[in-house]
Amino acid sequence: MCVANSIQMPRKQYLRLKEILKELTRLEYERLQIPFQSGFDYREWPVLKPSPDGMDVNLSFMEWGLIPSFIHTRADAEKFRKGYKDERGYHPPRLTLNAIGEEMFDKTSFKDAARNRRCLVLSSGFFEWRHMPKTGKSGKVLKQTDTYPYCVFMPGHNYFYMAGIYQPFTDTETGELIDTFAIVTKKAIGIMEQVHNIKKRMPVIFTEEDARRWILPNLTDEEILELVNKDLHKAYLDAHPVAKDFRTSPHPSAEVMYTELPALVK
Secondary structure (H helix, E strand, C coil), X not given: CCCEEEEXXXXXXXXXXXXXXXXXXXXXXXXXXXXXXXXXXXXXXXEEEECCCCCCEEEEEEEEXXXXXXXXXXXXXXXXXXXXXXXXXXXXXXXXXXXXHHHXXXXXXXXXXXXXXXXXXXXXXXXXEEEEEEECCCCCEXXXXXXXXXXXXXXXXXXXXXEEEEEEEECCCXXXXXXXXXXXXXXXXXXXXXXXXXXXXXXXXXXXXXXXXXCCCCCCHHHHHHHHHCCCCHHHCXXXXXXXXXXXXXXXXXXXXXXXXXXXXX
């Protein structure tokens, strides 16, 4: 699961993907300074979109929250994302910020994008919540838990790539044309099992070599799932707790210590 992300690129930086180097323009650099963004805002996020032959990439800004091909207007997309009532009752929201990697090819919303429109989602660090047992006044452990936000990052890297899939959306009423995307997730491994310790999910995060493979055309379903399920070495990721009000902090990724919080086992 990944519904909160950050990207903060240093100056004079290239985006590198094996043999592909993309120098950032001043405007692109400025747009790659996002200390925190919630997926539930359904705003644009920086993504590397491959050329049709997979030999090049372009920095693109896609709307986070894949809008399936069977949705045709913004009004319908709003209902799809937030739920609605009609004469048949309440229809709950359908969330497409993430696509469960193991189920992508079974879902109408995702299967065509997974086969034909894979992309790379940029991140400098994403945010997840760790749940810890809560003790009541009587000393008994309660069903309710205390939650602590964490920033998860890749040490020594200014940015890294998450697996994404994208879907073009055209509003048939206004003519608006955009690309929308979802982050592909997998079963949590390593420290992510300790951080996201209830649902135990995590975004699919690639080494540079596997990121390059992800955007190649004509991969088989088996090859795609192999990349989704490939374990990232535990040393690639680290995490630290952040302030509980990190969403509104000028430095949401800054480490904060909680004396009552056990350290992660690395």
